[in-house]
Amino acid sequence: VIAVARAVVALAALLGMAWASRISWALPEAGTSVLRVSARFRAEIEQTCRAATAPELEAQAAHMRQTTICENPRVAPYTLSIAVDGSEIRSGPVRGSGRAGEGTLYIDEEFRVPSGSRRVSIRIERVEAAGLAEPRPADTTATDVRRPVRRAVPPLVAMDTTLEVSSGDIVLVIYDPERETLAVRGGS
């Protein structure tokens, strides 16, 4: 009896462990469809610039003289808006990476969408800084913005298309930096 009890207890413990090791879990999102927007792009850099004054120019050695002095570089703000079948499901700023939010901009968003034919609109748009323009060297007191200092995403990247989304599909929208457009992967 003891030998049988020993075997039963050991077997029960092992089988219980093996069973718990291979439970089948029905995902809560099973049967739905997902629109995933994943993008990486460089934002424009904005700087506050002004024309150098004559005393400032004279204070510099001849080979160091810059007619425009630019300060306070910052990443231009962008917004992302996503609409499915005309209903906006996401609208807000895109934050840059890093503590100060000044690094590369990333989008990594997922939305559950009903299966079927869906009209999807996505806009990534730079927010224009109000009242700023190209610097005017002749104006020694003006405070303006100069852009860009590096190759960046266009001021507006948009997509407005109809996607066929099947149950269990994940449709991925990415930013294609070569074509400077949004592109679709996966789905129908």
Next chain:
Amino acid sequence: MIVLQRADALLVRLYGSRYNPLYHSGAVTAALMVLLLVSGLYLLLFYRVGAPWESVARITEQRFSGLWIRTIHRYAADAAVVTALVHAWRMFAQRRSWGARTLPWLSGIALLWVTVISGWTGYVLVWDTFGQRLATEGARVLDLLPLFSEPLGRSFAGEQPVPGAFFFLNLFLHIALPIGMGVLLMVHVSRVARAKLFPSRGLMIAGGALLLALSVAWPVEMWDKADPFRIPGRIPLDIFYGFWLVPAAGVHAGWIAFAFLAVTVLLMLVPRLTRPAPEAVPPPSVVNERSCTGCTQCSLDCPYEAISMTPREDGREGIVARVDTSACVSCGICAGSCAPMVVGPPGRTGKEQLDAARRFAAARISTGDAVVVACARGAGHAPGGSLAGAPVFTVNCAGTLHTSVVETLLRSGAGGVLIVSCPPEDCWGREGVTWLDQRIFHGREAELKERVDRRRITVAKLARLQADEALVELEALRRRIAQMDMPERDLSDVDLECDVATAAAGGQ
């Protein structure tokens, strides 16, 4: 606690204390880690970071040289979590988690987390639907931290194939973390003497054979390959490593991180939370240095390396025992080890045990019946002070029992002495029962004097809820002493080394 005691009693009845896995949960975990290391190194030979799922599938196709070894690796990983949790639960339930045991507790929690994290990296290496889920959910949490230049979650979005560097990093962690665990394990056992890193050979062989049998009978399967463009209806879930995925589904990553942090902080606070009130903290052992003979036995027997021998500072030649109060857990094992009775926690030294035994004998022993000496945590502990009519003399831990107490009880008229201790594998003072057994029957220093008839003594090593077995042992002792002549009751003072040492030291 009662659940633990019942499980202990059941498994001791079935397998004996030597093979009760609950008693050896920590050592079994360490043995499983070795098994994981060996099987993992073998699997590493066939793993390819450039084709993770495909290479694991090829391993799985080979029944003898791949599938079974991978299955053993997997089940050993699961068993390691189970045994580590049992070990932690045991230490918590027995209140062995505070004071000098704080470092082992904290390092144990770190070991548990490292084990789980190492398991996560192992599952991600397979890159099936479960590994993908672990990776994406883990990335959601890690992306809360301002550590990465690019959100980790994007790596699995499907924009690009998951880079081989990601699997290389996982593989590196999967190997490096267990190596780091070796260092943590050394810290974990640094406060105990003669740490038992592995269970008995029999238990290891039996456990290994059972794992192998399970692997052959119920091998793991290849699950579906991770696909960034499909939502699987169901995914396999290893509850020991994916326990958090179910409650985390659809929950903001901040809450998941908070839950992990809260559990970790709570576990780290256990030493603080389980520490008794200051007035209830048992005091550490003290040494009467004037009477210490410098025999070194207490230092040798201390299970926590809390006693060292140092040169005397009182002008006399020789060495003397000193207690490191920060390492002493007040187990009292030194009290039983010290023949002259000059070391031990206040109130539990050999001399104080002897005084209590003399009072007990005067009040309770009269008829030549057996006397029970019971560990307060063991099966012989009887709240009414009597076990089947036999008077019970309770000690804090049987491992602390001074042999002079046994002799005193017998010379005071007891027909026999039944010492009911915990099993040696579950002694409150770790090695106390082993030392007690050797002092009584094998002449270990502070030994029971040769003049004492060993036939009148039984040491029953029983789990807490084995009271029935204690009664059986008591009846067996009674039958034995009934067949023996009752010696003259001798109330003259026992020739005790403590008295000799005390006299030599000037009557302290």
